[in-house]
Amino acid sequence: MRILICGDVVGRSGRTVVLDNIKRLRATLKLDFIVVNGENAAGGFGITPKICNQFFDAGIDAITTGNHVFDQREIIPHFDREKRLLRPHNYPKTTPGTGVALFEAPRGRKVLIVHLMTRLFMDPLDDPFACAAQALETHRLKQNGIDAIIFDVHGEASSEKMAMAHMVDGRASVVVGTHSHIPTGDAHILTGGTAYQTDIGMCGDYDSVIGMKKQISVERFVRKMPTARLEAADGDGTLCATFVETDDATGLALRVEPLRLGGILASTMPE
Numbered sequence: 056m057r058i059l060i061c062g063d064v065v066g067r068s069g070r071t072v073v074l075d076n077i078k079r080l081r082a083t084l085k086l087d088f089i090v091v092n093g094e095n096a097a098g099g100f101g102i103t104p105k106i107c108n109q110f111f112d113a114g115i116d117a118i119t120t121g122n123h124v125f126d127q128r129e130i131i132p133h134f135d136r137e138k139r140l141l142r143p144h145n146y147p148k149t150t151p152g153t154g155v156a157l158f159e160a161p162r163g164r165k166v167l168i169v170h171l172m173t174r175l176f177m178d179p180l181d182d183p184f185a186c187a188a189q190a191l192e193t194h195r196l197k198q199n200g201i202d203a204i205i206f207d208v209h210g211e212a213s214s215e216k217m218a219m220a221h222m223v224d225g226r227a228s229v230v231v232g233t234h235s236h237i238p239t240g241d242a243h244i245l246t247g248g249t250a251y252q253t254d255i256g257m258c259g260d261y262d263s264v265i266g267m268k269k270q271i272s273v274e275r276f277v278r279k280m281p282t283a284r285l286e287a288a289d290g291d292g293t294l295c296a297t298f299v300e301t302d303d304a305t306g307l308a309l310r311v312e313p314l315r316l317g318g319i320l321a322s323t324m325p326e
């Protein structure tokens with residue numbers, strides 16, 4: 056199966072580069088399944104039902120999020136209606152939505168997404184490692200028709216994301232990190248067959264501080280005084296994604312490559 060996972064979409068710059076390119080990428084890369092992390096899609100803070108619909112109309116199959124999931128309050132009731140929208144699974148049980156969900160892919164295949172948030176330098180949630188172990192006890196590759204298992208591990212610390220990947224190596228098709236908004240150069244297949252990249256990077260304007268207008272962000276660090284609200288940078292966006300090809304016989308990875316397109320980052324495109 057050919058899967059593309061796009062990193063955190065930040066503001067209009069991120070939405071534009073994703074929406075302008077995703078249909079063509081689906082065709083040229085013969086994609087079977089597309090995931091987008093949408094936690095910063097609405098002006099850098101959260102996501103709205105309207106933006107979710109724009110993504111789904113463009114052919115995106117699933118939307119993951121992260122610590123900014125509920126920044127736009129109108130998204131809260133949307134979790135009851137829209138099962139393709141996920142929040143980290145290790146939020147409290149009473150929080151709307153879920154982070155483990157099964158999706159249909161072409162030719163009768165099924166994809167499981169496990170969406171978790173780490174805890175180092177993040178709001179503490181339930182143990183993501185225990186949560187991952189439980190999800191993989193319930194759902195196994197190539198059992199009950201599951202052809203691929205995708206982990207979106209949303210977190211700050213590289214070590215924690217890497218540890219998660221090694222814990223599930225051989226039992227997930229791919230583990231990607233999100234949240235740092237900076238793509239890491241370590242896409243590879245772990246010894247057990249799981250594809251991994253510590254962070255996909257963002258879909259947004261890189262002439263910025265992690266997607267936000269640089270002047271306001273720099274001033275915050277320099278003066279340590281209250282500043283204007285951070286705003287999403289609005290220059291040309293770069294689409295950052297991880298492309299994975301899995302073996303339909305095992306569900307494990309055959310190939311993993313970063314994809315970068317548009318904006319000011321050097322481009323790279325899987326063959």
Ligand SMILES: [Fe+2]
Pocket residue numbers: 063094095121234235236
């Ligand atoms: Fe983010």
Ligand SMILES: [Fe+2]
Pocket residue numbers: 094121122123209233234
């Ligand atoms: Fe985040």
